[in-house]
Amino acid sequence: MRSTARRLTALCAAVGGVLSLSGCFMGDPRGAVFGYRLVDGVVEVAYPMCPGHDVTGVELRRGTSGNGEGPFLWSGKGPRSEAVRHGVFTIDAPTSFTTTTDAHPLPWGVYVEVTEADGGGMTGFLDLPKVRAFHPTGPDSWFTEDGPRTRAEVDAQMGCNRPRTPPS
Secondary structure (H helix, E strand, O other): HHHHHHHHHHHHHHHHHHHHHHHHHHHOOOOOEEEEEEOOOOOEEEEOOOOOEEEEEEEEEEEOOOOOOOOOOEEEEEEEEEHHOOOOOOOOOOEEEEEEEEOOOOOOEEEEEEOOOOOOEEEEEHHHHHHHHHHOOOOOEEEEEOOOOOHHHHHHOOOOOOOOOOOO
């Protein structure tokens, strides 16, 4: 009986260790942040991604906290340019995607869910008042929750040798 309990404890510890380590090698890095800025009054997004990955669409949902499951606001599919495919696009406007839904005024808090061609993607949170208050430090300056970053710094969060997981 005691031997069975020890084996069960060891098995549980091993499974727990494997599951916690799997986060280091699979999926998106914890805390990867999108970059945002205003360009002529329209929100532009710098989506963190690896070379060889392509953005195929984006969906906006209202929210202030939680898991991004708020009411639907807007979507865009079919990138219009290489820049959009590679992660730089405007939201709530038809300029970046070939197919879009009708635009609505953006609320203060918006979840931005990006889909990639391989089925991967991530969701970021846009805090509109913070982006409006952001003062760029240069032409390649993006607002992030961690402070200003360049496009390369936004992408560098990804650790590009790991596979990505689809948004849940």
